[in-house]
Amino acid sequence: MxxxxxxxxxxxxxxxxxxxxxxxxxxxxxxxxxxxxxxxxxxxxxxxxxxxxxxxxxxxxxxxxxxxxxxxxxxxxxxxxxxxxxxxTPVENRSPRDEVVIKVLVAIATRQANLRQVLQTQRSATMKRLQEYTRHKIEADPDEQLAWLLLLDAMILRADAEIRWLDLCEQRLKQLDEERGS
Amino acid sequence: MIAEVVTQEPVLQFEGVSRVHGSGPTAVRALGPVSFKIRSGELVAIMGPSGSGKSTLLSLAGALDVPSSGTVRLNGRDLANRNPAELSQLRRRTVGFVFQELNLLPGLTAVENVRLPLELDGHPLGDAHQRALEELSHVGLRDLADRFPDNLSGGEQQRVAIARAFVGPRSLLLADEPTGALDSVTGESVVRLLKKQCALGRTVVIVTHDAAHAGWADRVLYLRDGEIVDETVASTAGAGGIES
The missing domain is CATH 1.10.10.10 (Winged helix-like DNA-binding domain superfamily/Winged helix DNA-binding domain)
Incomplete structure (x- = not known):
């Protein structure tokens, strides 16, 4: 469409x-x-x-x-x-399906992996990607490459959101562990 | 895991540094042990959840706190066993701080705020004033030198704080959430300015929750439970990047 x-x-x-x-x-x-x-x-x-x-x-x-x-x-x-x-017409019904989300949820459900390691590995890779987008952004000319700049902004903010979500997963799990342990 | 390739003396170096509050069974380890080096011209971001030791690390780096064990070196000088007057002088001449807010004295104009560290260090007023104006030019605020903080936007206030942090011989800036109180675009302009300072050979360490701003860093150190659990290095250095 x-x-x-x-x-x-x-x-x-x-x-x-x-x-x-x-x-x-x-x-x-x-x-x-x-x-x-x-x-x-x-x-x-x-x-x-x-x-x-x-x-x-x-x-x-x-x-x-x-x-x-x-x-x-x-x-x-x-x-x-x-x-x-x-x-x-606003864009609706965006799917939450995403391999990162699925991998983390499955790791929690199945306990087949070290969850902290899964979260850390992904966070590190996403941060690296974010640094790469930022490098392109620093080099972009806002007058000549507005579309490229705005696209990079979108990618950066998505990566930022993913990192925040990974942090949140870790914190929620830590909180649960502490509550169960106490 | 932490980069050890050094082409010159690090501006900041932590060697097995830890900070423990209290003692005995109630002792709480706030940080460490951690080891890392930060070189001249680098922009380094420190990330991690609340309570992971980020602010403790920054306080130790700025000689505002002393480690329980290990060595902190600023420009190669060990910070241990120095009296308060020495540490105070070292801070004035070496390190500048920028916090999330309330960085400026409200009763002083922008230029008066910037020249304050030089005045405290005994510089003649005329000289201090001139240097402060030059520093304000570096952050694009020369024209607003006589404004009071209340008449500056949040972003402008942070720029003044950055100018003050670098005024005189100081070349290391430690910033704790400097963009935390700013909107995205203004926050980005502050990080862009910090990046620009690094291109001038200055060094910046920034604690931030904002990954989009950490993305500007040459390196991102991630802390968890007081330890550095990850380091991401930007693949190709942009302006002010890592020396090869």
Whole structure:
């Protein structure tokens, strides 16, 4: 859904060709979501099928599939409505599933590992990753690389949240041990 | 586990340092034994849960407390067996402190706060004032030198505190949660400033709960129950990074 709506947003901002959309999408998302050409053209075909985009102006003659990349697209009124709905609707139901969370929960449930060691190993790796993101952030130019900078901020804060959660796990377990021991 | 590659004398060195409060069966070990070295130009973050010994470590590093055993060296000088006057002078000339809040004297302007350590150390007022202004320029606050703390934002107050910590010959800053009372963006600007100071050859040790800010450090030491249980080293040094 994100790629479909993102391409729709790029076309709404300015009529565009398939090949231009691919690079614009990649640059606006700091290269984090590389798209292949096939994915772009399939998405464009579906957007057209659903009446959200149409061939732009005089490039409107329908060609063969091989001409898809030479055709410019523009948004329809329905397309603008769909886009507005996407922006107006918060992202919900994010899954808590995550390998780190699952590993820690399973380690607690099964007692098949030294839990403190599992927590420490992960915290150390996550901290190292966070240092790496920060290094990129120090080198980033806020004027020229805003998307990249904001993406790094998101990654840093996720890593920060993971470290806090690992700390919390350790503290809760310690508290439980103390209560049981007393 | 702790890096031992040293190209010059460490600014700060702990050798088997521990701190125990009380004695006998009620003795509580607050720290140690821990050993590590911090070199000139490094930004080192200390993390760990409450009660893990972070603040004790910082107090020992700044000669505000004495170890129960082991040796703390500041610029190669053993802090043991020194009288209070010597320690006080050593602190004034070597180490600066920045805390979470209440760093500045409210009745003094920014520049008066910054020049205070120099005045206490007997510098002529004119010279102290000039150096304080230079230090305020380093933190981008030269224009706010005559403002009182109440008329500075939280981030600006921390910048003044950093300027005061480094004024004169001091080149080691010990900071306890310096971003704890600031919002994310302001906190980041303070850490960025500390990183910049390290690029000038100064050394910073920061205790923080905030992993996003610890991420700016060249090394992160993680304490648990008074011991260093982990150390992460940034893979490639940025500005002011670890010397190879």
């Amino acid at each position: 994100s790629v479909r709506n993102s391409l729709l947003a790029l076309i709404a901002a300015q009529p565009a060709h398939g090949y231009g959309l691919k690079s614009e999408f990649e640059s606006s998302t700091a290269g984090e979501w590389p798209l292949n050409a096939g994915q772009v053209y399939t998405t464009l075909s579906r957007l057209e099928r659903d009446g959200l985009i149409i061939p732009a102006g005089d490039s409107g003659s329908r060609g063969e599939a091989g001409e898809l990349d030479r055709r410019a697209w523009e948004v329809t009124a329905e397309g603008r409505e769909a886009l507005a709905r996407w922006f107006d």
